[in-house]
Amino acid sequence: MKNELLQQATQSVHWENRESLAFEFILLIKKIIGDLSGKTFLDIGCAKGRDCEIFQKEGLDPIGIDNNPNLIGDAKTQYPDIEFICGDAALMPFENERFDIVYGTNILFYLDLDVVLREAFRVLKNGGYGVFSFDAYIIHLDRGEVFHEDSLDHLELVVRDLDGKVVHVGSQETRLDAVPFKHKHEFYKVIVQKN
Numbered sequence: 600m601k602n603e604l605l606q607q608a609t610q611s612v613h614w615e616n617r618e619s620l621a622f623e624f625i626l627l628i629k630k631i632i633g634d635l636s637g638k639t640f641l642d643i644g645c646a647k648g649r650d651c652e653i654f655q656k657e658g659l660d661p662i663g664i665d666n667n668p669n670l671i672g673d674a675k676t677q678y679p680d681i682e683f684i685c686g687d688a689a690l691m692p693f694e695n696e697r698f699d700i701v702y703g704t705n706i707l708f709y710l711d712l713d714v715v716l717r718e719a720f721r722v723l724k725n726g727g728y729g730v731f732s733f734d735a736y737i738i739h740l741d742r743g744e745v746f747h748e749d750s751l752d753h754l755e756l757v758v759r760d761l762d763g764k765v766v767h768v769g770s771q772e773t774r775l776d777a778v779p780f781k782h783k784h785e786f787y788k789v790i791v792q793k794n
């Protein structure tokens with residue numbers, strides 16, 4: 600974990616009632632990927648499984664993984680026909696090249712970018728897509744302190760190093776959160792592809 604404020608923010612389950620980004624991502628990936636039906640889909644940091652169900656309704660074949668056993672327990676109870684696994688997105692129990700799409704919202708900043716993307720690329724098929732929200736800044740609003748920072752240049756370097764390419768970067772978006780302290784996310788919707 601990179602610093603104390605990031606640790607506090609990521610340990611607090613304050614994001615549960617936020618709106619899902621899945622609907623916006625579905626519009627976007629339909630434009631870029633086309634027909635989604637039957638595609639194998641992995642949600643990393645799936646929490647209680649809400650987005651897996653949204654993607655299942657679009658005809659995808661979803662699996663969710665999260666390292667919080669309570670959240671995975673809730674997901675299994677609520678969506679019994681979807682597979683959920685308790686595990687670490689940095690070391691996943693899946694064979695190489697299993698998924699057409701690896702999706703993750705509000706998860707990349709929990710881990711080192713190169714570690715989480717290397718694992719995502721390992722389980723992606725060749726030609727498969729990584730679909731992520733990518734936080735460039737997370738800022739403590741009362742202190743004015745940036746406690747997470749990353750750059751699209753870094754993302755591009757990591758993706759290129761993994762023999763992939765960035766195929767879409769949306770415009771910068773902002774989200775305000777009040778818990779566990781007032782903070783602001785500046786993030787992008789990004790789509791990357793494994794060559």
Ligand SMILES: C[S@@+](CC[C@H](N)C(=O)[O-])C[C@H]1O[C@@H](n2cnc3c(N)ncnc32)[C@H](O)[C@@H]1O
Nearest residue numbers: 614644646665666667686687688704705706709
């Ligand atoms: C901010 S929540 C986002 C949940 C959901 N993706 C969303 O956007 O609403 C981050 C999720 O990632 C999970 N998580 C954190 N570190 C993880 C890791 N190393 N492996 C798998 N899941 C992790 C947390 O348990 C939590 O459910």
